[in-house]
Amino acid sequence: MIATRWLQSAAIILAPLFLVAFLASLPALAVSVETSAQGSAPYVTGGFGKDERTAMTRALPDYNLKLEFAQGGRAYVAGAAVRIQGQGVVIDTTVDGPWLLARLPAGSYAITASLNGVDRSENVEVRSGVTRAVFRW
Numbered sequence: 001m002i003a004t005r006w007l008q009s010a011a012i013i014l015a016p017l018f019l020v021a022f023l024a025s026l027p028a029l030a031v032s033v034e035t036s037a038q039g040s041a042p043y044v045t046g047g048f049g050k051d052e053r054t055a056m057t058r059a060l061p062d063y064n065l066k067l068e069f070a071q072g073g074r075a076y077v078a079g080a081a082v083r084i085q086g087q088g089v090v091i092d093t094t095v096d097g098p099w100l101l102a103r104l105p106a107g108s109y110a111i112t113a114s115l116n117g118v119d120r121s122e123n124v125e126v127r128s129g130v131t132r133a134v135f136r137w
Contacts, residue, residue: 041089047099048078056099063101064126068134069113070098080135081114 035042044059046052060066065084071077076098084091084102086109091102104126112121113135120135 036093038091038093039089041084041091041102041104043091043093043100043102045093045095045100046097048076048097052097053099056101060101060130063103064128064130065100065102065104065109065124066130066132067095067100067102067111067113068098068132069095069100069115070134071115071137077115077137079115083112085110 035044037043043063044056047056067082069077069080078095078097081094082091082100084104087105087107089104089109093100106126106128109124109126110121111124111133112119114120115137118137120137122133122135124131124133
C-alpha cells in the first residue's frame with residue numbers, strides 16, 4: 001500500500017517534468033534541412049537560428065563542401081548569389097542563410113559569391129572530408 005502511494009506520488013511529480021522536456025525538444029525535431037539539387041549535385045542552404053544550425057551540423061557528414069557567408073567581422077548574412085562551377089557541375093543559387101553545404105565529385109571548383117553587387121571568388125579542391133571556404137564582405 002505504501003509502495004503504491006509512493007509510485008502515484010512520483011508519477012504525479014514526474015509527469016509534468018517529462019512533458020516539459022518533451023515539448024522543449026519539439027523545435028529541434030521540427031527543423032530539418034531541405035535538399036535541393038542541380039544536376040547530380042545535392043546541396044542545402046540555411047543556418048540562421050540555433051535549431052537550423054543544429055540540423056545543418058547534423059547533416060554535414062553527408063556533404064563535402066561547406067561555404068559560409070559573413071559581413072564584417074562575424075555577422076552572418078543570407079541572400080548571397082552563389083555559383084559553383086567545375087567537374088561538369090554548375091550550381092547557381094541564392095542562399096537562404098549563412099551556410100551552403102554541397103556534395104560534389106572530387107576535383108577543382110571555382111566559386112563566386114555576390115552580395116549587394118560585390119563579388120568574392122575562391123578556387124577550392126574538394127577531396128575527402130569537408131572542404132570549407134568563407135566569403136566575407
